[in-house]
Amino acid sequence: MLTALVFAPTAVALLLLALPSRMPVQALRTVWVTTATAELGLVVAIWAGYRTAGGIQYELRARWIPSAGVGYHVGVDGLSLPLLALTCVLFLACALYSLRENRRFREFAALFLFLQTTCLGLFVSLDLILFFVFFDLSIVAMFFIIAGWGHHDAKRAALKFFLYTFIGSLALLLGFIGLYLAATPHTFDIVDLTRQNPLAGRSAYAALVLLAVVIGLAVKTPTVPFHTWLPPAHTEAPAAGSAILAGVLLKMGTYGFLRIAMPLLPDAWRRYAIVIVVIGVVSVLHGALVALAQTDFKRMVAYTSVNHMGYIILAVGAAAATADTSAQARSLAITGSVTQMVSHGLITGALFLLAGVMYERGRTYDMSAYGGLAATAPVFAALTGAAAFASLGLPGFSGFIAEFQIFTGSLGPRPLATALSVLGILLTAGLFLRALRQILMGPLRLPDAPGTPRVFPDLRAHEYAGIVPLLVLTVVLGVAPRFLLDVIEPASREVLEQLAR
């Protein structure tokens, strides 16, 4: 079932490429949207069949390269299931949003479908090499999306993105090899490694492996100081690419912390948790402050991603503090971090798609070029407002639930760090309100670039179809998060147990 879920998009992508070139583009669109819908349906079916008691389900284990300790091992649990669902939702939203994409549509759709395979594959992988394969292929696919469909400076941004994240992935690979060699018998299997805990009692070795793994994941997440690839990649990528990049690809890093770093290196993680916490706080504050200084709307959203990812890093670091804090609080922090991944994916996805709407009309992201859009494009204004408020963590939206859990869970173990991080909320509130006032309020002002019509039509049907469901889901999660938390909570307790060994 998982295998079908993972590889079906690539199969469809190959089919798309193999179709004769006379095929009307309408048919290609139908194929893409149908596939994305079917994938979402499949995830819903998986969710429906998932027992909330926890543990890995839908597990499949097959031999792949046994002599190298590599196996095809997939499965879902409470950490990965929400991210699988998020992936399918976002890819469907991007498929709908991109219905009017007219530059080389066939290749565009095929790349997105392939990218969907890599994202889903990563979240179901229970083998380090399988994880790495999907991790790397996602970089390749995203490179081509940015380079092929990005804005004018896309080549440089794509190259920077590729080089940075590839360095990260190789650091990750070295860490994985370290884990592999430490285990007896040598294996890359995450479940076996978790059970074995091969680096227990070998502190220097474990510290090196942890360093490699953390660098790899931190680049992908991205956290300060490895975040510099993110703003150009986001600014130059096409809207749907940015949405996937921020919504799904960044989660690969944070998910890796929960799936690999914490369970496989519990001793080292506990020892160096304070470093993680500091990185988290710095990311929160630095991301928010730099976002505050941006004049480019998309760059600003990109930097708020650094900020939001920082909360997750804070939570996973704080959860490791063993000193006299209740397990319940720490479990809350981990649950919050998973919720934040889902919530950030939805909200930032929506924000980037809205930025795409803006660019499509005005050919620039510069906020000072716009003004008073609320008058001509009320729906756009309303949705942007909603997304911005969701992003700054207003109650009623999913971001509030996630951040509330993170702060409540982290306050006990790390009071100072948490107090500092709360300032991040204040800063993001300020910057979003400022941006909203600039773009939406006041007298009407539109960019006057040559070739742009001086009108700002309101959202079109395909843009509605892409953006509205994301915001509806954030509200649903904000009002009734129980169905999500029920899935996550057993898994986060399990992570804590593994960490406490």
Place this chain on the structure above:
Amino acid sequence: MSEMNENPLDILPEVLLAASAVFGLLLAAWLPRRRQWLVGLLAAAAAGAGIVAAAVAAAHPDVTAFGEAFTVDPVTSTSRIVVLGALLLVLALFARQFHAHPRESETYVLVQLSALGALVMAGTQDLLLLAAGYLLTSIPAYTLAGFRKDGPGTEAALKYYVIGALLGVLMLGGITVLYAAGRATGYPSLGPTLSDAPEGLVAAGAVGLLAGVLFKAGAVPAHFWVPDTVQGSTAPVAAFLTTIPKIGALAALLRLGEAVLADSGMPWPEVIAVIAAASMTLGNLAAFFQDDVKRLLAYSTISQVGYLLLPVAVTGRSDLAQPALLYYVAAYAVTNLGAFAVVCALPRATRLADYRGLARRRPLLSASLVICLLGLVGTPPTAVFVGKLEAFSAAIDGGYTWLTILAAVNTVASLFYYLRWIAPAVSPGNGTALTDSDRSARGVAYTATLISVGLGLAAGPVLPALGGSLAT
């Protein structure tokens, strides 16, 4: 020592190749020019039969031939299959370009003889036979490099020849010194005696020996011929020169490390590690701003040899070394040939910028190029990824973590120049240099790409077959 074993069936692949080369030469004297491709067909048949014979031999227990000078063990068997498989691909690359060429049959004969030399180098465990293999690989290759008889071709051949002759003499000198130090040339008797021999003597001999083998492998510091020779010779010849001799040389290095020099006074792992580090780093740095595709690939092969030397450095220290090297060699050979096949398929596109618009005009060929180049980087799931994974694991296991980190950093750096080639290929453009293309070379590119990905996915059954012990 067992009794002399001279059963020619044990070396059937080599015999087939030699027979086909000699017979091809005779045949060529009788064939009209339009029919000379039959010689190529004969060569392909010999290579195909050789692969079958090698596979059959691989299933049997290890044997030695010619006393103990030549051994048939997993290293030999794998090298045979890889060399002959690569030879098949190279022959296909030659087919179109040399069709009805005045010296068509001579090309096929020379390629076969050179490949035979690589096979001898891979299987030998005697220094004298190693020298013979070296000369047999080199001399036909010198001729091939200058086959175009134009300025760059002559320069290519001359550079190749002068450096090869010099290092070959050094190698013979080294062998002499080692013979003096160990009083034997066969590895099984030489290895134990060298540990008692004077260290200086062994070191001097080993350095001379290494000079020759590293020349064949194209590793720093014996790499100076690579860029000029690759750029100056025709593309199929360049594909051949950067692939097949290397396979023999690396197998020979593995054997030397394992059986002869690992326990001697010479600091084998350190020396190889330094050479590996220098090869990958210098190769990469030099490749950065190359504009000529063949030159870029030439420097890329220098850096690849650096990664290939990782397992050689830890031979004897890690059980993973031998399968890692053998697998990586196969992966490298097929991926490198794939990239060269794309170059052969587009004879008029010589600079990176000429590839602009390839994705539009020839989507499949551009997909092959992208997959092969990313494969050379080591992107999963291509074969080089598994090769690198194994090589890195072996090196860390053998205590060379710093070298592995350097290799990882180099891998990232190498991305830069491969992407410099991929970027124009996938961006829009008119692609005037891409108009005529060679169909058989395209076929080779697709085949090599498929094998490269297939080998990566099917590493499961392949890897265990490479792990058997050396027959020493």
